[in-house]
Amino acid sequence: ETGVTQSPTHLIKTRGQQVTLRCSSQSGHNTVSWYQQALGQGPQFIFQYYREEENGRGNFPPRFSGLQFPNYSSELNVNALELDDSALYLCASGADTQYFGPGTRLTVL
Amino acid sequence: GEDVEQSLFLSVREGDSSVINCTYTDSSSTYLYWYKQEPGAGLQLLTYIFSNMDMKQDQRLTVLLNKKDKHLSLRIADTQTGDSAIYFCAESFNNNDMRFGAGTRLTVKP
Numbered sequence: 001e002t003g004v005t006q007s008p009t010h011l012i013k014t015r016g017q018q019v020t021l022r023c024s025s026q027s028g029h030n031t032v033s034w035y036q037q038a039l040g041q042g043p044q045f046i047f048q049y050y051r052e053e054e055n056g057r058g059n060f061p062p063r064f065s066g067l068q069f070p071n072y073s074s075e076l077n078v079n080a081l082e083l084d085d086s087a088l089y090l091c092a093s094g095a096d097t098q099y100f101g102p103g104t105r106l107t108v109l
Numbered sequence: 110g111e112d113v114e115q116s117l118f119l120s121v122r123e124g125d126s127s128v129i130n131c132t133y134t135d136s137s138s139t140y141l142y143w144y145k146q147e148p149g150a151g152l153q154l155l156t157y158i159f160s161n162m163d164m165k166q167d168q169r170l171t172v173l174l175n176k177k178d179k180h181l182s183l184r185i186a187d188t189q190t191g192d193s194a195i196y197f198c199a200e201s202f203n204n205n206d207m208r209f210g211a212g213t214r215l216t217v218k219p
Contacts, residue, residue, distance in 0.1 A: 004151075033207070042113070042197050042209030043152070056205040090151055096140060098207060100152040 023091030131198030
């Protein structure tokens, strides 16, 4: 049990829609990272937030955006959904060692 | 392609040792990690090693790091059926960008 929770567990959207995924950590770590894990692949780094500021970004377009709140919970927003956005989205709390939540499985139809 | 490479499958018998191998490309990695993922679940941190170490042992787990060859391995002693899962190797740079391999699916046969 990592103490990292994500909501919702599953989500189905259609192309062109927007989605917001949420993450919170009981430990109150000030660093949160988001990853996309496509089926059969390893997680790909989307971005990281540290003390409410973006602190690094992977190779994802600007329609992937995020927020971190004063209580260090976080949101991942994806606009203009595409079929290839279907994946498991994972958030991780911590810096040197990252503890992952159970993920949100997003299906785009 | 992946910067971190792993073989995709490994099958062992219960009670045997499992060795999962990984190669990475960036010598500036600060930490290297092993994560376990069971079906439908998130990633569980198993162990990690700082890049200036050669070996780390934690109960049934032994991590070996050969920095010259950029090779990382995870040995699981006395492998049990509950160890069946996908194991991911990952490297990190300055606590920021963490890069994962595609994962090795470990199957433990009774």
